[in-house]
Amino acid sequence: MKNIKSIIWYSCLIAILLLGIYGVIVQTIEGHAVTGISKQVPWGIYIAAFTFFIGISAGSTIISFIIHVFKVEHLKSIEFKTIAVGLISLVGAVLFLIADVGNPIRMMKVPIIMRNTSSVFFYSSISYYIFGGLLVYQLVNYVRAIKNPKNEKFRRNARILAIILFPLAMGIVLVPDGALFSFVKAREFWNRPLLLPHFANAALVSAVAVMVVIAYISEKIEKVELLNLSAKVLIGYMLIFLVAGVLFLDLFDILVLRYSEKPEGIEAWKALTNEHLVFFLVNILGLVFAGILLLIRKGREFPNLFYSAILIILAISAYRYNLIIIGQEIPLFKGQNVELYFPTLIEIYICAGVTSFMTLSYHILIGKLKIKSIIKNNI
């Protein structure tokens, strides 16, 4: 029975991955004309997905830092998964970036031979290399530490790396995700001082939510209890705190836009309450319901904790999408027409394909490297 379930699961993942590959082939032959981008909206769903996954990558690394440095015993069991999720999300984010740019080979060379030190993009591209390299090293150390519990060296290395990765992760969230947008003076919707903390907070909350989803699936499907009751309660409180932070910043945004007298603010509010209303509602209501669910005592246990995590992931994805797209749809000049962006089927195929690729990679990393049994033994 379990076998049939996993066959269906893997077949679905492979089918979606193939769809994504088909999308990539079509986009490579036809060019970006098959996407929904335009002169007014040059960045579409790929960039929105990029910000979401780079946020998860940084967020899960920060969780790993907290577990390591503050020695949070309750969460020790998810330590390895945070590193794995951090690495795979980073790879996924970079894949979205590759899908977005016209010449990915040249893009790879940006930090090496093409330097413009005044561009935020230059620094962020360097940080992906450094961050990715260190995450791989961290993963190797962690696996070695588990395999050789008597050898203190690997554990110490892992701890030092967790400390090094923390500021880098903050940088990765703040530099490309935040500064890439908030430094752009031309787009008033992005050029706001609170965008950076909003980004960082949203990244953290989505990373914790992803960890909850992984723990729940492990418990239900793999029959491995990654989080005991106290760990779930601890994570529940963490989520309440983070959700409240994001909601506060959302509320602040709403007030600023609702009562804005600037044309950009008025247009942004119009977009939020008309064309982007569904995403706006998913963002706000998703967080509100997740918060309410978490405040109930039973809400900090499975399955309610899992449901709130799903609501949070949906809410943050909607937030990222609205932020990236509305920021560009607002006309740059008064009187100019609003040009709406809709992702095309090809873009959706590619997004689904990359997500499926990430899920498969996670399975390979956990399963094929026999790490599952190592962790099981460790718990």
Add this chain to the structure above:
Amino acid sequence: MENKKNQRRDFLKKAGLGLATIASVSAFSSPLPTNEEKKRLAMIVDLQKCTGCGACTLVCKNENNVQDGVFWANKICKTEGKFPNVRYDYIPTLCNHCDKAPCVKVCPTQAMHKDENGITMHDTEKCVGCRYCMVACPYQVISYNGEKPHKRWRSEEKLMVGTASPKELNEKVGGDTIPYYNPERAETYPGIRPKNVVEKCTFCDHLVKKGEKPRCVQRCPSKARTFGDLDNPNDKVVSLLGKHSPFRLKENLGTEPKVFYIRNFNPGKYPR
């Protein structure tokens, strides 16, 4: 003693002469332009002369082999009010070649760069197609080549039975992808820009280098455009800017655009 002094004097003389020669030779052979050669090129659009005919857009497309759907010279227009009180505003736009160009600042590969005359140039070889410049440009004057340019002229499909297909027609006239291809454009920038890179107005740098004015300036039927050097006090652009009170688009962003507008009919109504 006297002999030693003379020797020293001779040596200093020779050394001085040598240095002077080296300095003068290097000054002549220097690849960098001297201050006199450097210009700060700018354009002025007289809004009372501009009739909104769109000739600038057309000649620009012809001159620069600009593909379908892409406009280097463009316009912002809006209609306000209800009949009979209707107002139509028209403002021609193009790359502002800002002194503090945000596109140059954000481009990770330095594909967007400044030339010696302050023209914001683009290098298709370096461009990765990230479109950060498009996002950062407050004037929306950079376009992206999402597909192979001039696709329609590659088509083998005949529009009517008995006529030639665009591809056949192209081959007959010996056109390079498009029958009206202007080879002059390729002197300083690829004649036709490839797929997956951005492109924008270059102030017709290939003409400017020959001492000519940009094509939109030359061909404007109402002579609404003036082009010249802001650093030359005798240039017409300087006198026009002194005579009228010019404005620039989105001046508050501090990008220092070098396209100026003068004699607007309705101050405050134009998009700033």
